Amino acid sequence: MSGRGRFITFEGIDGAGKSSQIEAAVGHLRRRGHQVLQTREPGGTPIGERLRELLLNQPMHLETEAMLMFAARREHLEKLVLPALARGEWVVCDRFTDATYAYQVGGRGLDRGRFEVLERWVHAGFEPNLTLLFDLDPAIAAQRVAATGHAPDRFEREQLDFFERVRNAYLARAAAAAGRFRIIDASAPIDAIRERVLDAVERL
Numbered sequence: 361m362s363g364r365g366r367f368i369t370f371e372g373i374d375g376a377g378k379s380s381q382i383e384a385a386v387g388h389l390r391r392r393g394h395q396v397l398q399t400r401e402p403g404g405t406p407i408g409e410r411l412r413e414l415l416l417n418q419p420m421h422l423e424t425e426a427m428l429m430f431a432a433r434r435e436h437l438e439k440l441v442l443p444a445l446a447r448g449e450w451v452v453c454d455r456f457t458d459a460t461y462a463y464q465v466g467g468r469g470l471d472r473g474r475f476e477v478l479e480r481w482v483h484a485g486f487e488p489n490l491t492l493l494f495d496l497d498p499a500i501a502a503q504r505v506a507a508t509g510h511a512p513d514r515f516e517r518e519q520l521d522f523f524e525r526v527r528n529a530y531l532a533r534a535a536a537a538a539g540r541f542r543i544i545d546a547s548a549p550i551d552a553i554r555e556r557v558l559d560a561v562e563r564l
């Protein structure tokens with residue numbers, strides 16, 4: 361099926377449960393006949409995946425973290441996302457620039473103005489058509505992360521107050537761009553969440 365591609369992003373604090381819903385959304389779009397690129401940030405490209413490995417595991421200065429996020433993003437947009445959209449494909453991405461504002465500005469407390477400069481540099485005038493924000497109490501999310509049994513990464517090791525700030529930053533961004541965001545109550549039963557996700561995608 362041809363037609364204009366769409367860019368859909370999934371956001372939320374660690375443990376909000378977006379991964380399985382991304383699979384559901386991608387499966388739904390493919391059944392509807394769309395070509396879909398499923399990808400993630402940081403990551404997606406060979407360089408991006410190497411940067412992800414560093415970002416998730418290597419202690420670093422917080423501004424290094426911020427700039428590596430955008431470096432990975434520049435590569436991702438250029439090599440994968442923009443070409444796919446130009447071919448008319450749908451791109452479903454696990455996190456994008458909203459995560460930077462939520463984690464690096466909200467969570468880490470870095471200066472927003474610097475990120476506005478980086479954002480203009482890396483993708484001036486380009487943003488997702490739809491962003492699904494999985495909203496969940498950080499205490500519940502932390503239990504879900506712990507229940508996975510995997511060793512927590514640099515972000516997952518943060519305390520509840522960090523995730524409170526991340527959550528609030530996400531909600532503030534959603535309020536400021538209500539047309540682009542759909543907030544999903546991630547404490548709802550999994551089938552209800554899936555229904556909301558597919559409904560949002562279907563409306564696009």
Ligand code: TYD
Nearest residue numbers: 374401402429455456459460463464515516
């Ligand atoms: P995540 O996407 O949750 O993957 P997984 O489900 O494998 O843990 O992990 C990526 C982490 O990177 C997440 O903790 C949020 C963080 N992150 C930022 O801090 N800033 C960003 O701009 C992006 C894209 C991610």
